[in-house]
Amino acid sequence: MKSDISTLTEEIVKFRDRRDWKQFHNAKDLALALSIEASELNELFLWKTHDEYDAQRLADELADVLTYALLLAHETKLDVRNIIRSKMEKNKKRYPVKKSKGLAKKYNEI
Numbered sequence: 001m002k003s004d005i006s007t008l009t010e011e012i013v014k015f016r017d018r019r020d021w022k023q024f025h026n027a028k029d030l031a032l033a034l035s036i037e038a039s040e041l042n043e044l045f046l047w048k049t050h051d052e053y054d055a056q057r058l059a060d061e062l063a064d065v066l067t068y069a070l071l072l073a074h075e076t077k078l079d080v081r082n083i084i085r086s087k088m089e090k091n092k093k094r095y096p097v098k099k100s101k102g103l104a105k106k107y108n109e110i
């Protein structure tokens with residue numbers, strides 16, 4: 001059975017391929033697009049208080065970020081579930097609950 005992530009990625013790839021945009025989707029440009037979309041998301045918060053944002057615009061920009069993240073994983077043949085689980089295992093070691101609970105510090109500062 002396919003995961004929701006696989007199904008969603010297939011939908012995005014189908015959307016992309018019907019428009020013949022695969023030719024533009026190398027890892028470098030997808031990484032740049034991801035970063036640019038993350039900046040567009042950040043811009044929604046610029047010069048505002050932390051809870052002052054447009055929810056619909058946030059949803060749209062977050063969708064852009066996630067779409068490029070899924071495309072980048074697809075093009076580089078990375079399994080999204082595996083890389084997230086692998087990174088979480090590393091983070092469990094970097095941030096043991098006993099040392100990091102309630103702290104907003106980087107692992108090398110705890």
Ligand SMILES: [Mg+2]
Pocket residue numbers: 037040060061064
């Ligand atoms: Mg955008």
